[in-house]
């Protein structure tokens with residue numbers, strides 16, 4: 267009797283789900299994202315009379331913030347939170363609060379309400395309880411969150427050297443309620459400590475966007491999306507979101 271040869275089929279894992287909006291340049295991207303976020307905020311205002319949005323910092327979102335600030339909506343009923351903050355005074359060039367003040371809180375958005383993560387004390391740990399309470403009571407749940415990503419695959423202030431078994435990343439899949447909304451972060455990758463919204467807090471937003479620009483970040487994102495062994499925080503953020511985020515990308 268002839269033995270039948272065994273055939274092995276290798277099944278490639280599917281990349282994590284992501285909606286994609288691709289643009290030719292950062293200007294077009296910024297305008298489309300500003301219009302989309304403004305529409306989300308208007309819808310939230312119509313639903314419950316107020317709206318809450320968490321926004322990333324860094325260099326990428328400047329143009330988006332400027333265009334968002336020009337959108338017509340009832341900004342006085344909108345609360346804005348930084349997704350993360352570097353522990354430097356609000357006037358410091360590396361402050362995400364400063365970025366928001368200079369680029370978002372102008373034009374129509376000048377009247378928006380701001381919930382800072384930074385407090386003028388020496389360490390983020392010293393401010394953790396008051397900030398946590400304020401954010402939990404007055405900032406959450408979010409209506410909209412816009413994540414960014416660094417070249418190293420960090421998102422918010424969740425850095426690769428936190429370790430993939432860190433509670434901040436292990437919380438994937440757990441219910442948002444009952445989880446701490448903010449945490450302090452110390453990473454060798456950055457010169458100062460930080461405070462960040464946790465994934466639990468970020469995932470309270472039904473409208474979740476990822477804004478990245480450039481080919482090299484795109485390659486990091488695609489690799490993290492496709493590789494189930496990836497321990498990059500951006501993969502944790504994609505894996506844990508109950509609604510697939512929408513990527514806004516331009517070269």
Ligand SMILES: O=C1O[C@H](COP(=O)(O)O)[C@@H](O)[C@H](O)[C@H]1O
Pocket residue numbers: 321322323324325326327349350351352362413414415416417420421422423
């Ligand atoms: O440090 C940070 O980096 C990321 C990415 O910033 P970018 O300058 O590469 O655009 C940002 O999303 C985060 O909010 C920020 O604090």
